[in-house]
Amino acid sequence: MTLTEALPITDLNACCTPILREPMGADAAEKLARSLKALADPARLRLLSIVASHDDAEACVCDLTEPLGLSQPTVSHHLKVLVDAGYLSREKRGTWAYYSLTPDALDSVSGLISEL
């Protein structure tokens, strides 16, 4: 660690503040950005919220298409994004597909944001 040698001489010509801790690396930033991108859409936020509002935190697509005012393919697309990002899990029972919240997925990304 080279942080101990450079004394913070407060030169008026200098523009920079000393670094306290290591900032986030490129790989971690890429990963967190992907998780946040999956969340950063009003339709997907509402989908998560609707699923979370149901008993057992579970809902089928028929519950989700109408309140969003979006077409069924669009809702299916958003659900796929959320499943791929790990926020939802899909279980097919008979004709219907049931989506449920992945435990701790939201809390995990929320924690990463706080520790930024």
Next chain:
Amino acid sequence: MTLTEALPITDLNACCTPILREPMGADAAEKLARSLKALADPARLRLLSIVASHDDAEACVCDLTEPLGLSQPTVSHHLKVLVDAGYLSREKRGTWAYYSLTPDALDSVSGLISEL
């Protein structure tokens, strides 16, 4: 509240689980999505992280251009997005522009995600 009348008859032909609480409205979803979209980019996450790693949680653009490997206009653009979204505040002192973290901005959005 109309939640008290519809009894949850567990019909095997039904596909839907009863609703426990009101899901997020369209306006709230739009607003949170805008905040998250500003965060959902690897370059902007690293910018926030670098600013937070500095003493006084403050940094000028000269600190930020090089470690990201991006051009100066691109970094300025990302900084503007973060300022507009309320995560950073900009203060110009002399020739340099200093960016600092807005208190509680990250914690606020992090809390909204947890309560989804």
Next chain:
DNA sequence: ATGATAGATTGATGATTGTCGATGTACACA
């Protein structure tokens, strides 16, 4: 005044994304 530097703004471009209609697939019921 002149030149140099820090940073913002503009314009253009290629990539990504949200949306929908059309189609495909799997299951249920007659």
Next chain:
DNA sequence: TGTGTACATCGACAATCATCAATCTATCAT
């Protein structure tokens, strides 16, 4: 077997976005 339903996938299109080179603005030094 055939028909209807629930959902996924595909292809297309418009909109948004990340990025950079070029330019502009403001400040400092000489």
